[in-house]
Amino acid sequence: MKKHNLLFLFALTFLLVPTNTPVMAAKYSASEAKKVRTFQKSYHRLSQKNYDRISLFAMQPNFGIPFSAGVLDPDYIKTSMAYVNYYRSLVGLPDDANYANDNVNAQLGAAALASVNAEQNLRAHGLQGYVKPGYISDTDWDTAENTTLGNINFSESTSGTTAGEIVTDLIREDNNIAGNGNIGHRGMILSTRATRMGIGAAYGTENNVLYSVEHGLFADDILRQPVKSRIVYPAAGVFPYELVGGKTPWSYSTTERISGQPKIYITDLTTKKKRQATQVRNFGTTFYGDGYTTTITYRPGKTKLINTHKYRVQIGKHYSYSFRFFRQNSTLKNKQIVKHRK
Template sequence: MKIKKALIAITTSVLLATSIAPTFSVNQSVQAANYSKSEAAQVRKFQTEYKQLNQQTYNQNNLYVKAPNFADPFDPGQLDADYIQTSMDYVNYYRALAGLPNEANNKTINDDAQIGAGVLAAVNAKTSLRAHGLLGYKKPKYISNKDWNTAESATLGNINFLESDDGATAGEIVTDLLQDDNNIAGIGDTGHRALLLSARATRMGIGAAYGRSNGKFYSVQNGVFADDILRKPVKNTVTFPSNGVSPYELLDSDTPWSVYFANQKINRTPKVYITDMTTNKKAQATRVHNFGSDYYGDGYSAALTFMPGKLKLVNTHKYKVQIKGIYTYTFRLFRQNSTLKTSKKKVVKHAKKTANKKHSNHK
């Protein structure tokens, strides 16, 4: 799925297609010998969790338990509970990859998010940064001041504008916000990802609605709360790709990488180097951006984004990211939509003086 995203203080996105596919070649047959014991355990854990995620496609026919009413009395509608649950399952799967705790979800923040989505749908909001906070939009007479104010606040979180007749899975929408690979606010801006991977956030509300007359599918992730911003971060540094093991499928050729700092300020744009530790090939990152404190609302005092340059990414390879003079970390790629095979060891009995040894190469 290809998305355009917009960011104002924190977030927005537009779905243009419905397929997510990496752009790099990979050998599908992978065995545990490619990973350390701890890496293999992590890979199997995440592969198992990924397989359990719901892949239901949602469209205007099955999104709601109760459809919105764009008239007096205004009703933002009620979502299928599975859509909300699946959205949060994906959010928390990606947070777990980043070493972050789950976010909670409750009726109050879901209701607010649904009001936000319902109001966006009521005004047929354009794919624009101005959808955040409903800037420049006139309140329809059938929407109360209370609901309008709620929508203004809820739409300061992530917004997704889906432009497709086929609908999408809840996971596709969350994944596109995580990848943040075509942000209207500018190349390399990953504010949507920063909200999803906030080191301070504790909860998120989910809302969605189809436009009153434009057929556009609006999704809202209500996740900007003052009390969360003031919390102590659960991690000082959050990276994408994630430290440790990271899904190969998420790294499309146009997906920016990022490192967020919760307790550090960076006043320069450093050089970044990426090394394939499996082949010992090294490349300098390109399009390095320092977003400073732009993601403060997501809980970060500093944020760097960059592209891996000309370095080829290969499944099972281990990589080192060096932000010169600031931070270094490593990760190994794995395929989340697969099953790591058990490495079979062959016992060879040795004769007294000689032994026949068999070697097997694992790719």
């Protein structure tokens, strides 16, 4: 569950660790450049359209008799899923599908949260402790209780929001109110079992809160075998610089069972500086439904995060990998690529 003020979202997006030392610009190999350009093209195709209380809906909700959860603008749903699948592609996962019935159920969840003007805390999951309004049927309320067990986002803005801002906030996990280092929302978006997701959103009846629901908990998916044995964030290879910041937890999720808290080291391969990660937490099987037997989260500590630099992450004796940062909202130029002599 996420709570944020969208006026500050993009400021956080570009947050980096302060440094008084000169920044060294590094160049990309040919293979890295190819991947960067592929991701940049995908990102540039994503819609940045802003949605407010009116434009968000193809049909407005009706909080009364007859009750209607409303119908979202199809483009909002399409864009939300495009962001979900772009982020899944960064870590090498297949696309999630999006079906009309899943959207209907997710919309019931969002409308139910809006109908009771749910407080921005964990009790919103499953509508714990909330009394069903008389105009909502028992069947619809039961559905809402189920779909709100998935990802929930609270956002407040007088000027509206974009679909991408909601999904990006969930993937970054800068301010998960479930606790420091908790990556439950990221785990669902980057689930190695998931095959589909439903999208819902509605504004509170007595507040300016947009309640967003990503319905991604399905019994048939939870029983599937994971399609990958590990997921890391930042991902191996190349990774968007905009998706990390001073408050963004890094994570290692795996089908391997790991006990305790391994020592984690991050080396800037460009400057040759090695630092130990901080705030290491082992969540064990907490996110097993998403495909992970163990999930470990941590912060980069004193590591300076610099665009174009290449980093190596060593997670105890369990796994080591490297990645290089790039800007997804930019376009890689030829002069940024290493030239090989013939």
